[in-house]
Every structure is written in structure tokens, then in C-alpha cells.
Amino acid sequence: MELDELKNRASRLKAPESPGERSGNRGASFEGLLRKLKEEDAREQVRLRRAKTFFGIAALLYAAIFTLTWILPPDGPAGRSRLVLGLYTLIFVAIVTASVVRARRIAATDYSSSVGAFLKESERKYALVNWREIWLLVPLFIIATLTAGLGWMNAFARYFSHLDESTGLLAFVVLWLIACITAAAVGLFWWKKHQAPLLEEIRRLQNELASE
Secondary structure: OOOOHHHHHHHOOOOOHHHHHHHHHHHHHHHHHHHHHHHHHHHHHHHHHHHHHHHHHHHHHHHHHHOOOOOOOOOHHHHHHHHHHOOOOOOOHHHHHHEEEEEEHHHHOOOOOHHHHHHHHHHHOOOOOOOOOOHHHHHHHHHHHHHHHHHHHHHHHOOOOOOHHHHHHOOOOOOOHHHHHHHHHHHHHHHHHHHOOOOOOOEEEEHHHOOO
């Protein structure tokens, strides 16, 4: 075998990593993940501020319209219109409250905690379904569905009084399902693009820690 070929083969060989080298690589991986998580938390804080502003304005607007119905009663059943406006106001207030709570929880993140505890908390935060917040989302979704249905049936009775109410109800169910499926698809796409890679890296580091 020629000397040059032997040198080329030797240069391609790598010595196995020592425990110190593996620890250093894991530390570098954790530092990189920590930086990404801080950047994602900062972006989430911006999104939450925008949500608070938008839904805060919406809550004030609907509360003002609700108040005006007592001065200038609307056409049709005033009680149902007030109920819809009041429920929408409460929904927007609930969204603002949830945004504030989530923003405070992110601001209170302890980046200096132990690696295992930090990874466990991060895994819970970036999972597709956050079971810690589902208690608020489910009743909020049910109330939003009922409110949207009442509002739709009010408008349907006003502008399409010549049609049967069952037609309006069927139309609402179809449109609401389309809206919910579209929102779920958009949310899933956004999660896969922005948070799923972080969750995958979190679990990879957890597996590395568990294997030692």
C-alpha cells in the first residue's frame, strides 16, 4: 500500500469521544437550546402584547355597544342582542386575562434552574396540547360557540326572515366547523414550524440525560 493512501485513511479515522467530550457537546447543545427558547419566549411576549391590545380594544368596543342598547334599543328582541354583546365582551376580557397570565408565566421562567427541571417544564410548555391551560380553553370555546350561534341566528332572523330557522342553524354549523378546522390546521402548521423542532431538541437532551 502506498504511503499517501495510508495517510489519507488515517486522517479519516476519528477517536471515540471521551466522557468529558460528550459532556462538553451536551453543554454546548443545551446552551444553544437555551438561546432558542429565550428567543421564542421573546417572540411569544410580543404576540401576547398584540393580543392584549387587540382584544382589549374589542372588549371596550363591545361594552360600549352593549351600553348603547339601553339608550338606543336595537331592532328585534333587545334581550337577545344584549346577551350576545355581553357574552362577546366577557370572551374578549377572558382572552385578555389569559394573555396576561401567560405573559407573566413566561416572564417568571427560571433559566437558571437545574437542567432536568428546566427541560421538563419546557417540554410541557412547547407540547402540542398544554394540559395546564386546557381548563380555560375548553369552556371558552364552548361559550364562544354558543355566542357565535346566537349572534348568527339573530342576524339570520333579521335579514333572512323568509327562510326557516333550521336553515340558518344548519348554515351556522357548517360555517363554524369550517372555521374551526381551518383554525386547527393553521395552528398545527404554526406549531410544527416554530415549536415542534424545539420540542424535539428538548426530548433529545432529556434522553441523553436519562441514558447516563
